[in-house]
Amino acid sequence: MSFKKSQLYPCNPATTRGESTRISSSKDKIAYTNGRTVIIRDLKNPAAVASYAGHVQNATVAKISPTGYYCASGDASGTVRVWDLVGEDQSLKGEYRVIGGRIKDLEWDGESKRIIAVGDGRDKFGHAFMVDTGSSTGSIIGHSKTVNAVAIRAQRPYRAATGGDDGTIVFHSGPPYKYEKTIKTHTKFVQDVRYAPSGDHFASVGTDSKIFIYDGKTGDTVAEVTDSPHTGSIMALSWKADSQSFVTSSADRTVKLWDVESRKAVTTWTLGKAVDLQQVGNTWTEGDDIVSLSLNGDLNIFDKRVGDKPARVLHAPPRAITALAPTSSSGTFIAGLADGRVLSFSGSEYKYADGPGHSNLVVGITSAPDGKVFSAGYDDQIRELSPETVSFVQASCPTATQPKSLAVAGDSTLFVAETDLVEAIRSNQKVYEVKPSFSPSAVAATGSTVAIGGEDQKVHLYGWDGKSLSEVATLEGNKGAISALAFSPDGSRLAAGDSSGKIALYDVIERKFIQSRWSFHSGRILSLAWTADGKHCASGSLDTHVYVYSVAKPGSAIGIRNAAAGNVNSVFWVGDSKLASAGADGCVRVWEITFHA
Structure with a gap:
């Protein structure tokens, strides 16, 4: 007897109330985590799904490199694993213990050579390192509490911005990365910081329901976006590929599309009134799909031309x-x-x-x-x-x-x-x-x-x-x-x-x-x-x-x-030669079994 992989029916991201859940994108692919499993799925081709289960602890964030050849994923133990996306063996390029606790976010630089990972550390809240060797490439300092988000300017001169529970944004220059200044625009937790693809600006959002735009090179505050504000904590922000607009997702159950030049809300989508429709994560793909994550695990895909409801919703198990x-x-x-x-x-x-x-x-x-x-x-x-x-x-x-x-x-x-x-x-x-x-x-x-x-x-x-x-x-x-x-x-x-x-x-x-x-x-x-x-x-x-x-x-x-990260709770046969299995990571995997005489 022998077997080979067949279909994979992916799970959706695991969420936690009151916390931002990281989802990211590269071209038409989105990446997210559930338990110890990392999922990468193509929104234009539903059959193109990959999973990775190399982490010992629960994975918390995954980002595809700008080249598209590698994925970096962090976990609850403070470990970052960099693994190959080309081919099916998903060979490990490097594994690095970067901080002493949960990794909340990580970011590649524009050359796919360096990564900054941040989170809930013990002796430090962030670390910048080389992908090939794991050696340090600067210091991520300036925060007194957990760092929730990190963004790196994709062009030289490189810059990095981090936001944390201390309500501050720390601006770094590099590489090697070094502290430049502390930005005190927010009054509560900073939930997300993201650079525009052009590198001209970066923006931040927080629990105080505020949105700020900054100069990408100097870190100077350009403006606060006050038009049609959110009424709840803003959990995530993502830029369009042309850097002319960005989208925010909030616990007030709305998703808003903003124009950078006018600093006004162009479109507002309202998901409903239920608590499980709070929006806790988002990403904007290069293929122009706006994806926002509900607390119940649903992935909502929006059409920017229609300001009413999601164009489609991807349902899948967010739990075991x-x-x-x-x-x-x-x-x-x-x-x-x-x-x-x-x-x-x-x-x-x-x-x-x-x-x-x-x-x-x-x-x-x-x-x-x-x-x-x-x-x-x-x-x-x-x-x-x-x-x-x-x-x-x-x-x-x-x-x-x-x-x-x-x-x-x-x-x-x-x-x-x-x-x-x-x-x-x-x-x-x-x-x-x-x-x-x-x-x-x-x-x-x-x-x-x-x-x-x-x-x-x-x-x-x-x-x-x-x-x-x-x-x-x-x-x-x-x-x-x-x-x-x-x-x-x-x-x-x-x-x-x-x-x-x-x-x-x-x-x-x-x-x-x-x-x-x-x-x-x-x-x-x-x-x-x-x-x-x-x-x-x-x-x-x-x-x-x-x-x-x-x-x-x-x-x-x-x-x-x-066959499943965590445990295999169920197996059943699909026809005469296909076996389906499912378990703790919420995925259903189908295996083609060959019976030899």
Whole structure:
């Protein structure tokens, strides 16, 4: 067996209320981070998506070099990694620990030779260094608190401006960079500082809702922009390629386009009144796409000729995918997120499910034979979703305790494994419950057979007659608490993954243990999925890896290592030879699997 990368369905940026989220652009590509993953996507070509997961800590900012050959990304530990964008191997050019804490922003110089990184350091808040060697190229000083943003003039003579929580902007000359002066125009936190591509001006925005324009060479204040001001904190600023205008994004849920010469707002887009529509980041691509980021993770793309609503909105998971299931429609799947939201993917884009969803983490999603989709959340609710309309039905069924896993039997009865009992639900009504002598941890069903895994490291088989469950057998062979179960399509075999990373295979008909040689994982098994012919089984684990096993050759397996940064929460098959996986970074990756005779 072998594998190769196929499609990548990217996540959206992860956001934090009250903080600016950095997104950047190079030509038509935008770059941003989510967890430990860096995403680079082409707005003109949705299929051109790349991800990078080389950071040990959560990535916080990513910028493509002016040449377009490299990307620099910083993380929460103060480390900057510079890696290759040409080719698929993404080889590392350099890794540098530049400050003692979280990196909030970084910037390349116009020659793609130097980088300034700033953030929440211990002994310093910024560092300028050479890309090739990591050696220092000046001092970034003058701030007394966290530095939120840095901008470098793209032309010689080079200049750099930094803005921070101390409410000041520090102007540097270089290289080597040295302190020139402190600019005290803002009265609160400076959230963003950006140089115009021409280098003639740079501008700053802050929590005080103010916008200032400065001379690019001297750092002298040119003007304060006071026309049609924002009424909330301004979180981000970005310039148009011709340097004649710039755009700002604010927590007042508006995005404004400004003309530099007249210093007036040309266009104002209002997103709505909900808190999650606060705008926390933006970028203006060379292809003239204005992209602004909502607190809920949506990427709003604006047409500067239309001052009403976004021309289009890119929806995608901004949080970890905690549950994933295919629907009866080919190429369509339903994803549940750590924040309780549910999305449907069909064709080439995501759509949020309408109606009353979950208010907390979605722990499980499963599809019934009749096409209905059910989800369970940590809000102790079971909800039904119509995949055709991508909407929840109004009615829901509460669970007695916190759900852990769910599965559907042949008669469309839903079984929910909870903290100390198992419930059977039909038509949003509880029809039966059983409180076993063990603590349930996973459930699977096929036909009239229900398998319940327990913290006792055993799998208990039950028969379902449409009214009640009766235990018929106990299967032993696992070495840890059962964490995932999956029946083969014909119901003859059962794969049981456990907390030790081992998978035991059982014969359901003979009710006996077959083998436990599927033991390649080093962490808890979180998901199992069989191929349609029942000859192969795939697993996803807390160790970030995915494995595909052969029933005929138990010792033979292929490993897709680091399939998701953080963990792999879900795997499922797309057709006969494509495997989809998803996890902590919110991305869904599809792998082309080749089975050898």
